[in-house]
Amino acid sequence: MPSSATPDILPQGEITFRGRGLAVMQGRRLSxxxxxRCSQRNDRRAAEQGHCHWCAYIPSLADAEPISPGSA
Known part of the structure; x- marks a missing residue:
């Protein structure tokens, strides 16, 4: 699982990383x-592995923030 520092409680559902990017967290699985970092839409296989296909970015879950309902 990609992370350098995992918080005690992980946000679930759609998340951003300090307001950038888009990921989906289900349990401890990150897509x-x-x-x-590069703002590119990810390849499906790389997305499911939790890293960027384009720039090889691996997100830190310490930067994860939930997307509030209605802010899409």
């Missing part, structure tokens, strides 16, 4: 849809 990175849009990279917060």
């Amino acid at each position: 990175l849809k849009v990279c917060p």
Whole structure:
């Protein structure tokens, strides 16, 4: 699982990384849809592995923030 520092309680559902990118967190599984570093939409296989296909970014779950309902 990608992370350098895992918080005690992980946000669930759609998340961003300090307001950038888009990922979906289900339990402890992360699917990175849009990279917060290069802003590219991710390849499906790479997304499911939790890293960016384009720039090889691996997100830190310490930066994860839930997307509030209605802010899409």
